[in-house]
Amino acid sequence: MFDFSARRTPLEHNPNPHVFSSIDELWEKLRAAEGKSIRDIDLTGRTDKKNNKGFQGTAFEESVVRYKANSDPNPDLLVGGIPYELKMTPLRHYSKRSKKSADFDFYAKERLVIDIINYLKLPDEHFYTSTFWRKAKNIVIVYYIDDRRDRKNQPRDECKVYKSVILDYRNQELATIREDWQFIHDKVAAGHADSLSESDTNYLAASTKGRTAETSRRKAPAPKGASEKYIMAKQRAFSYKASYMSMVAKRLLGTSDEDEEHLLLSPDESLSRYVREHTNQYVGHTCREIVSSLAEYHLPSVKAHQYKQRLVLAMLGSRSKNIDDVEQFKAAGVTQVKVVERFNDELPKESMSFPYITEDQWNELGDPAVQWHDSFMYRFFEDNRMLICSLRNRGTRTHKRDFMDDIFEGAFLWNMPEGDIERYVRPVWERVHQLMVDKQPLHYGERRGSNLLPDSSFNGVCHIRPHGGDGTDRILLPNGESITKQAFWLDRRYVAKVIHEHLG
Numbered sequence: 001m002f003d004f005s006a007r008r009t010p011l012e013h014n015p016n017p018h019v020f021s022s023i024d025e026l027w028e029k030l031r032a033a034e035g036k037s038i039r040d041i042d043l044t045g046r047t048d049k050k051n052n053k054g055f056q057g058t059a060f061e062e063s064v065v066r067y068k069a070n071s072d073p074n075p076d077l078l079v080g081g082i083p084y085e086l087k088m089t090p091l092r093h094y095s096k097r098s099k100k101s102a103d104f105d106f107y108a109k110e111r112l113v114i115d116i117i118n119y120l121k122l123p124d125e126h127f128y129t130s131t132f133w134r135k136a137k138n139i140v141i142v143y144y145i146d147d148r149r150d151r152k153n154q155p156r157d158e159c160k161v162y163k164s165v166i167l168d169y170r171n172q173e174l175a176t177i178r179e180d181w182q183f184i185h186d187k188v189a190a191g192h193a194d195s196l197s198e199s200d201t202n203y204l205a206a207s208t209k210g211r212t213a214e215t216s217r218r219k220a221p222a223p224k225g226a227s228e229k230y231i232m233a234k235q236r237a238f239s240y241k242a243s244y245m246s247m248v249a250k251r252l253l254g255t256s257d258e259d260e261e262h263l264l265l266s267p268d269e270s271l272s273r274y275v276r277e278h279t280n281q282y283v284g285h286t287c288r289e290i291v292s293s294l295a296e297y298h299l300p301s302v303k304a305h306q307y308k309q310r311l312v313l314a315m316l317g318s319r320s321k322n323i324d325d326v327e328q329f330k331a332a333g334v335t336q337v338k339v340v341e342r343f344n345d346e347l348p349k350e351s352m353s354f355p356y357i358t359e360d361q362w363n364e365l366g367d368p369a370v371q372w373h374d375s376f377m378y379r380f381f382e383d384n385r386m387l388i389c390s391l392r393n394r395g396t397r398t399h400k401r402d403f404m405d406d407i408f409e410g411a412f413l414w415n416m417p418e419g420d421i422e423r424y425v426r427p428v429w430e431r432v433h434q435l436m437v438d439k440q441p442l443h444y445g446e447r448r449g450s451n452l453l454p455d456s457s458f459n460g461v462c463h464i465r466p467h468g469g470d471g472t473d474r475i476l477l478p479n480g481e482s483i484t485k486q487a488f489w490l491d492r493r494y495v496a497k498v499i500h501e502h503l504g
Contacts, residue, residue, distance in 0.1 A: 018067035020079045023166075026065075030142065030164040033064045038144065039157040047157040056156060057088040060142060075135055084138045087112055090146035091162060091249060105255070108245035109146055111207055114238045119220035123189035127178050132238045139167040143249065165252040172265040173203065173244075176332070179270040180204035181238075191223030193233035198241070198382045199415030202271050202332035207239040208373075241383075247331035261320045262327045271328050272413055275387070278316050279411040287391065288404040290315065302404065308339040312389045312411065323387065334413060336386040340495060341393050341406060348492040348499075349393070351456070353467045354380070356485045359475055365429075366436035366478030377429045377488065381416045388414050390499045410503040424461035428454045428488065432464065439479040453486065461494045 020026040038056045039047050046059035061067055065086060067076065075083035090109040114136050127133055143162040148154040169177070180201035187196060198205040216235040222228050240248075249255075265274050282290050290311065291299060297314040300307060306321065313320055323337050324330045341349045357365075361376045372378055390409040395401035416425070431454050435442065443450040456463045467487035474482050 018065055018077050020077065022080050026077065026079050026084075026140070027164070029064055029066075030140070033060070033142075033161045034163060035160060037158055037160050039155075041161065042157070047155075056144065056159070057086075059157075060088050060161075061086060075138065077140070082138060083134075084140050085114075085135045086140050086142065088142040088144065089245065090159065091143050092145070093147050106145070106249070108242045108249055110245075111205065111239040111242045112141075112245050113207065114240065116235065116237045117184070117188070117206060119188050119193045119218055119233060122185055123221060125185065127181050127185075130181070132181060136238075141165050141167055141252070143253075163253065167248065167252065170251075171267040172269055172271075172328075175265075175268045176202050176270040176272075177204045179272060184238075188220060191221050191226065191231065193220035193236075194231055195418045196233070196236055197415060197418035197421065199333065199385050200418075202334075202385070202413075203241060203244040205239050205241050206236040208234050208236050241331075241333055243333045244331045247327055259325070260327050260330070261318055261325055263317060263329075265328070271332055274328075275316065275411060275413055279389075279408075282315055282408045283410050285408055286404065287311065287406050287408065290408060291404070308389075308403075309337040312337055312339060312387065315411070329387070332385060332413075333383055334385045334387055336384065337389070338386050339389045339391065340499060341391045341403070342409075342496065342499070343393055343396060346500070347496050351463075351492045352490040352495050353487050354489065356467065356487050357464075357475075362436065362475065362477050365433050366439070368437045370433070372426055372429060375429055375433075377425055378421065381421045381425055382418075385413050385415045388412055388499065388502075390503055409499075412502045414498060414502065420461070424459050424494075425488075427459055428462045428464065431458075436478045441479060442477070442481055442483065444481065444483040456489075456491060461491050462488060463491070464488050 033041050038059060041063050042059040043063040044059060046055045046062070061076070065077070075085040077084040077086060089112050091106045092109040093106045115132055118131065121131070125131065142164045144159045145162050146156065146159045148156070148159070181204055183201055184196065184204075184206050187193065187200070196206040198207050200206065217232045218235050219230045220233040222231045263271075263274060265271070282293075285293075294311075294314045297319055299310055299314060304310070309323070310321060313323065313326070318326050320326050323334060336354075338352055340352070343349070364370055364376060389411040391403075391406035392409050393401050393403075393406050434440075435452060440452070442452045444453065445451075453464045454462070455465065464486050466484045467489075473485050475485050476482050
């Protein structure tokens with residue numbers, strides 16, 4: 001384990017903190033609040049104020065810990081001479097829970113925001129002396145349970161405080177967080193703060209708020225050689241992803257899923273480095289050779305469902321069937337394994353597909369109040385990472401060789417860059433959103449060329465079309481039409497470009 005106590009050095013200057021002589025003194029106050037609703041513990045009237053976002057944390061700070069909420073960049077508390085940040089965050093039970101874990105089977109409801117990123121100061125910082133780490137190295141987390149189903153009629157102040165814990169970092173978690181911080185730091189320093197994306201990184205994200213993403217902008221360094229000294233970039237905050245916070249909650253509260261698999265990362269090894277080093281050893285080998293070397297994993301028949309995904313996970317030392325059964329991938333928001341088969345013309349066999357658009361998502365597309373940065377399509381690409389594996393088929397499109405003779409070219413973690421999300425995905429969403437809001441008929445299934453959904457020629461990258469099936473699986477749209485279920489896709493030429501950028 002990382003020597004947590006060694007990192008707890010008193011802050012040189014922390015004006016007017018609430019001071020506790022020991023952690024036991026602080027714990028006495030925190031435990032007294034457990035099991036009580038936020039309204040019950042509020043002595044300040046914070047919960048009476050409408051539209052007071054974040055009131056629960058402020059009410060807790062002022063009523064339980066008894067210090068005045070402020071915007072001081074230093075940590076909130078001084079405990080035995082050690083600075084601590086206090087964070088209140090919600091957990092939510094899964095809607096379908098087994099009897100065995102009914103009381104404890106939960107996930108983090110939202111990301112944990114640490115601090116607003118100061119783009120102008122960040123380039124001069126180093127991780128262990130950074131503003132971020134000063135607030136993040138010692139955190140007291142106060143969990144409350146938010147299982148509300150009707151948010152309009154069930155106020156948040158009815159939620160009850162669950163438990164308080166101290167966030168400690170496993171070695172491998174801290175290695176990944178350091179790598180994530182460095183990636184954000186380097187991107188900002190290079191003048192590209194305007195192209196940051198939450199899915200750039202694994203555990204620590206540069207997050208933005210949906211409704212204010214377009215209007216809240218801050219000065220950031222411009223690229224070297226630019227005519228202007230500054231650029232304007234969306235306001236973002238250093239935040240731990242909800243997926244990472246779910247893993248942390250299960251670990252700190254002793255409710256880890258026994259069926260969840262853990263990759264055996266070495267001390268100080270980040271997730272990205274682990275993926276690179278474990279897959280590089282197979283580059284240049286055929287799938288048949290790789291399968292032979294992985295005999296101990298007892299892979300199913302090549303005709304089995306998701307066989308290719310199973311093979312990739314086995315290369316990474318995992319026996320799981322699905323990537324979200326692996327703790328570190330789940331925590332990093334890596335939700336998709338994409339095995340791309342390419343031919344000698346460098347192009348993949350097909351474009352890259354994603355999940356079907358659900359009825360709820362179609363209804364969202366038809367809601368005039370929904371903005372782009374609140375949409376499911378933006379959140380999907382902004383939040384999710386993918387594990388992409390490239391295979392080379394030595395045949396041709398007309399004379400394809402057996403998959404087992406494909407040559408492994410490499411694997412990497414990927415997310416769609418923010419600029420590409422805005423340039424290619426946004427126009428698709430805007431087009432369909434307007435069609436649904438206007439309740440315009442799509443003319444789907446009529447004469448060729450009359451369908452109004454964005455097709456593969458729309459912008460050469462993102463489009464919408466059916467995925468598999470025989471066309472009988474249908475869905476009802478907000479405009480009243482019943483059409484074949486649709487999915488969004490990334491064009492194979494774009495996928496080829498992504499693979500070339502990462503593997504050469």
